[in-house]
Amino acid sequence: MHIGVPKEIKVKENRVAMTPGGVETLVRRGHSVTVEAGAGLGSSFSDEAYQQAGAQLGSAADAWGAEMVVKVKEPVESEYGYLRDDLLLFTYLHLAADRPLTDALLKAGTTAIAYETVQHSDGSLPLLMPMSEVAGRLSVQAGAYHLQKPAGGRGVLLGGVPGVKPGNVTIVGGGVVGTNAAKMAMGLGAHVTILDVSQRRLSYLDDVFFGRITTMMSSEANLRDLLPTTDLLIGAVLIPGAKAPHLVTRDMLSLMPEGAVIVDVAVDQGGCVETSHPTTHDDPTYEVDGVIHYGVANMPGAVPRTSTLALTNQTMPYVLQLADKGVQALNSNASLLPGLNTYQGKLTNQPVAEAFDMSWEKAGEVLQGSQA
Template sequence: MIVGIPKEIKNNENRVGMTPAGVNELVRRGHTVYVQKDAGANSGFPDEHYERVGAHILPTIADVYAKAEMIVKVKEPIEPEYPLIRKGQLLFTYFHFACDRKLTDAMLASGATCLAYETVELKDHSLPLLIPMSEVAGRMATQEGARFLERPQGGKGKLMGGVPGVKPAKVLVIGGGVVGYAAACVAAGMGADVTITDLSLARLRYIDEVRPANIKTLYSSEFNIRAELPTTDLVIGAVLIPGAKAPHLITRDMLGLMEKGSVLVDVAIDQGGCFETSHPTTHSDPVYEVDGILHYCVANIPGAVSSTSTLVLTNATLPYAIKLADKGWEKACAEDEALYKGLNVVDGKIVYPAVAEAFGLPCEKI
């Protein structure tokens, strides 16, 4: 198969779809790999590293799309890429369709096959291609939240761990999954007073068994969240419904319960955000204020630590990319139920129920 790895063009997206080590595995199996010039430069992988393992370097993104049967990316295509995508081409990347009608319509019109990292799902319902970036995003969410609590950044001037004689910051993590637990552990490591909420009592029991001493668990409900907000300095939203739009768990009126200069970090922004007042931001302009509350809603948080993120992402995606290249998407998805669940759009049809439901469109079976 001919595989293409374009340079990411989303704002401050520094990751690349595959490392030279990943390319080496594809080339060893007889596949042809085209990499756009400087695609890996911001992740620490210069063109010569790709050439050394047998990749061909092409000068433009259009050249890569024109040659490739399968495109391996990190983030969803954005508007300048739409005309480059052709019927029958396989795109293997994060899509998050449910919160982006324009992207959905463009991919339907293209006739391409869109296999989304975020909905590849194992029998135990875990999401093997989302977990690595969730781990990074969770850790980064706390790191960024701590930064924006600083007064020069617009926050209330709270130190996460406090100091002797002064209480630490209070952190509320909404969602006890991979993102939430990673965020809570980093916050706890910084010395904060951390509360993590979830709807699953089984998950809360697990967290309670393995948690550091300064993490408390709380059943997630509107009542409980409202009760926590007046004394909370940093809220991290980490709620996920696979493939579907995130629910709004903090509404506009609830902001009035918080002290001015408090910070909301919405890690669910890729899926529409779990705060009513959230809208996507970028690494170059990461925060905005609503009713005195800072909102950090960067849609590609792991892009800031691109070297780490690219390495861990390729570790997870490469076995699936090899299956797709070796067998073609139809045979690979027929043989691997996890990959089959990654199919979102095929030949102008939505085939993933949560995406169809988000827009009131029909869902086809393949």
């Protein structure tokens, strides 16, 4: 199979979907790889390294012209023209928050597999996990920085100092993002509270953190109790493939101290804070009702070397299966099948369909129908 790796063009997105090592593995198995010139520079992978691994360097059109395109972020509007009905696209998509891209994929008839909806039988999301780990850890770094007065915050040092109490970090969601955010916040010496809807998850978190964090059931009442003393709020809510629910509403902002910071990691799925909207690394924050909002939708792009290595460690086994078997890999890998979001002009993801009130078909049935 011919695999293409375009350069990411989202603002300040420096990750790349494949390392030279991944290229070498594919080439050794008889596949060909075209990498857009400069695609790896942001992650400190030179064009020469890709050439030495066996890749051909080319333009964006050359990379997009491959049978399968492997990316990091969803196609932006200027890339919609590359979509076509014989293209297999493997990348993060987050369609539930992006109707224009959903429509573009369906109109083009592209077979699109989303990293974030590849799912194991136990419900875990293997291709979302590494970036959730990075984003969770970065959320505290970003929040701590923007709490500084010169950055617009209320001037709180999360760890405090002897004789001065530490800052309060409230984390909404105890999954991978929330757990990693808690690790970082604890490491800085902050007082950490995690809210989640699962008592089982809260018990697990209480155990792994040896009771050094506060755990609470996620409810509006508990949130309202916490917000008046919250210096940093981290939104870490995830419903796989679906638009995030607004758990923090506009009226709740008035409960927070002036200069407090919200980092909504769920912003790429619509955000779990009503007043959140996507921002960029160039202009990451804005203020609503005296509260600083950080809404960068590609947070891991700030540490591209680490993020690229972490992501490709997980994606490459699936890339190899798709390269070897094409769409048939979806039938032989039960974890990969839920990743299918669009196929031959049909929507195959229920949460996306519900977000836009669209019709959808089950991925397995669509694939069987096309092979009949």
